[in-house]
Amino acid sequence: MKCLIDSGSVHLWWEELDVSEDRLRKLSALLSAKEQERAGRFVYSVHRRRFVAARAMLRLLLGSCLAIAPGDVAIASQETGKPCLENSGMQRALCFNLSHSHGVALFGLAVNRRIGVDVERIDGRRDTDRIARRFFSFREARAMSAESGKVRPELFFRYWTIKEAYLKATGEGIGRLESVEVWLDEGGGCRILDRAVPDAERWTIRPLCLRAGYAAAVAFEGEDVTDLPLRRVFDVNYTNL
Numbered sequence: 321m322k323c324l325i326d327s328g329s330v331h332l333w334w335e336e337l338d339v340s341e342d343r344l345r346k347l348s349a350l351l352s353a354k355e356q357e358r359a360g361r362f363v364y365s366v367h368r369r370r371f372v373a374a375r376a377m378l379r380l381l382l383g384s385c386l387a388i389a390p391g392d393v394a395i396a397s398q399e400t401g402k403p404c405l406e407n408s409g410m411q412r413a414l415c416f417n418l419s420h421s422h423g424v425a426l427f428g429l430a431v432n433r434r435i436g437v438d439v440e441r442i443d444g445r446r447d448t449d450r451i452a453r454r455f456f457s458f459r460e461a462r463a464m465s466a467e468s469g470k471v472r473p474e475l476f477f478r479y480w481t482i483k484e485a486y487l488k489a490t491g492e493g494i495g496r497l498e499s500v501e502v503w504l505d506e507g508g509g510c511r512i513l514d515r516a517v518p519d520a521e522r523w524t525i526r527p528l529c530l531r532a533g534y535a536a537a538v539a540f541e542g543e544d545v546t547d548l549p550l551r552r553v554f555d556v557n558y559t560n561l
Contacts, residue, residue, distance in 0.1 A: 325385050325431055327413075330545050332437070332538060333427045334530055335377055335553040337370040337420060344369055347376035350390045374425045377553050378403075378418050381427055385414060400491045417488055419536075426528075426536055427553070433541040436489030438481040439528075440535050448476035455497040477535035478504070482525055486512050486539040489523065512539075 325331060339347070351359070355375050362368035379390035382405070386393065396406035405414060416429045419438045428437040449472075452461040456479060464475050483500045487493055501513040502525075510525050524544045528536040538548075 325414075325429065327431045328433065328542070328545075329431055330433070330435065330538070330540050330548055331429045332528070332548060332550045333377075333381060333553045334439070334536075334550060335373075335425055335427075336423060337373040337425050338366075338423045339369075339373055344372060348372050350376045350379050352391075352395070370420060370423060370425075374418060374420045377425060378416070378427060380553065381429060382414075382416060385429060398491060400493055402488065402491050402493075419484075419488075421534070424531065424534055426530065426538075428538050428540070430540050434489050434491070435538065435540040436485045436487065437538045438484040438488060438536065439530060440477045440481050442470075442473055442477045442533055442535055444470060444473045446473065446476075448473050452476060452479075457498075457501045460502060474535065478502075478527060478537075481535045481537040482510060482512070482527060482539070485537040486514075486523060486525060489539040489541065490517075 348356070351372065359368050359372050362371060376390070379393050379395075382393045383390035394406040395403055398404050403416070403418070413431055414429065415431075415433065415435050416427070417436045418425060418427045420426070421439050422441040424439055424441070426437045426439040428435045449464065452464050456464070460479055464472055467475055479502050482502045483497050484494055486500060487496070496516065499515045501515070502510055503513060504510045508527065510527060511521065512523060512525055523539055523541060525539050526537065526548070528538060528550060530536040530550070
């Protein structure tokens with residue numbers, strides 16, 4: 321199966337998940353029977369609707385890359401739970417990841433390099449100081465405590481999304497957040513210090529400006545790319561939806 325995006329490239333999309341009833345009905349038709357069954361298990365309709373929208377949008381993007389119908393994309397899960405392609409010959413070449421939070425979804429696709437993304441709504445009501453003391457390094461927690469007002473939760477979620485994007489890219493999940501330390505530079509860039517992995521510098525980490533009130537990040541294997549546009553799913557294509 322041929323992939324229509326270039327080897328080594330990285331592509332990012334985001335979109336609002338709270339879509340109209342008509343669009344949701346069309347998106348729902350793209351899901352597999354297993355995804356439909358999983359959607360039906362959600363207690364609250366808002367969570368079900370957002371799950372349906374996110375998974376269908378992922379299928380749209382993957383289908384475009386593989387030149388197949390979205391409903392024909394075979395999505396499986398690795399042992400860690402990270403989604404992957406199944407039986408397509410592209411399992412190793414085309415990697416993808418998605419994240420969604422409070423009605424906003426972020427999607428990352430890459431060829432011949434692992435990728436992870438994370439988006440979180442910045443919630444000033446969360447006890448971020450307590451969470452930072454548990455999962456962040458002393459330096460990160462101290463940097464947070466030096467901030468005041470709304471800057472403190474913004475910094476917390478910037479750290480959090482960078483850590484989670486990196487651990488999702490490696491396939492490990494958030495089980496060892498406390499072993500990953502984020503270093504931010506004044507120019508807006510960052511790097512990762514991973515006490516469990518000596519070659520963490522081979523990963524490229526980028527904080528993302530998605531929309532007001534949200535923090536987001538992408539992590540991908542290998543060197544940085546010169547062109548990394550952040551596009552909206554329905555601005556690019558799928559006008560019939």
